[in-house]
Amino acid sequence: MICTETSYETFTLEEVRTGIVLMTLNRPERYNAMTNTMFRELEQAALELNDDDDLRVVVLTGAGKAFCAGFDLADADGLPGLGALGMLDQQELAARALLALRSMRVPLIAAVNGAAAGGGLSLSLAADFRVASTQAKFNAAFVKIGLSAGDLGTSWLLTRLIGPAATSEICFTGRMVGAQEAAALRLVNSVSAPEDLLEDALRAAEAIVANSPGGVQLSKRALQANMEVSSYAAALELENRGQALLSRTSDMSEALAALKEKRSPIFTGA
The missing domain is CATH 1.10.12 (Lyase 2-enoyl-coa Hydratase; Chain  A, domain 2)
Structure with missing residues (x-):
């Protein structure tokens, strides 16, 4: 039995099947946008789950219409005033969370149910693979807010997934990539109807659990x-x-x- 009793403010954890934990980002009113609290909680949860020998797979998804809308713009107004070192601390806080998730010894599957934008794309890329709803969409629109696509591992992971030319075009334009295009690019492994997404992700998790x-x-x-x-x-x-x-x-x-x-x-x- 996996211990999921710790209560988190920004997501929920539930052992939905033996050895399989469902992590659901739970800020639907903000399209599951990231906050510093979420970064701290994601890192803590990843480290705690990684210590559980009964854990076999983690499935990550979002509550409501979105997967994750990136950094919460309600918290972004203060970023320009942080100074260079303050902004570096901010980046490292976020980076530690995604690194902890990616570094878990068990597979992490992202079930992308809606928009995965900016840092939300980065979060999906931290998973070992992604399954998407037909309603999923992805962008790396950092350039639209004066920032770089070199954020939270995006420049490294996306290039390795879909190649440098496709990555460059997506990052330089900041355009949205729909689910079917994402599948053609191999950004996602499969596309499901919205009502089937979670079950398809869990079916993949069960196939993993069947192995040593x-x-x-x-x-x-x-x-x-x-x-x-x-x-x-x-x-x-x-x-x-x-x-x-x-x-x-x-x-x-x-x-x-x-x-x-x-x-x-x-x-x-x-």
Whole structure:
């Protein structure tokens, strides 16, 4: 049983199926826009969830019509007066939240139910993959408010997902990208009817839960780490260590036994 008893002001946590936690941004009246409170709570929740050995997958979505509208403009008036170091502190507060989410050892699926704008796009990019409603839309409209698309990992992650030319055009124009275009660009893995989105995301989560916990977690570690290494040899070195560790687990022995006995494996994470 995953502990989700901590109460948060800006989102809810619920274990909706065994090993699967649904995190729902819960500021629908502000289109789930980000605040400093949300940044602090996201970081805290990610760190606490990461310590729970029963957790297998987190699904992130938004309440109401939007996924996340980016930084709450009601709080933005004071940003120009912060000074350079004050603004750096502000950026690092936000960045720590997204880094904590992305760094969780279990997969994070973003179920994008509506607009993911600015920092909301960045938040969706922090997930390991995204499923979208037909009502989802994305933009990196930082340039429209005098800021850079080099924000909260967008310039690094979006380029790797859809390529430098498509990223440049989207970021320089600040235009909106609809769900179907997002799928064609491979920004999202699939598009669902609004009423089916959450169920489709949970179905993907259940497919992950059916596999060995250690295998999934070290796969995530390898996939993320090898986006950052500079050589094939370095990637192989990291992969070799992960496979060596996993071959010592009882889950691998169980998987081989189940294959021989023509049954489904029972994974314990040991």
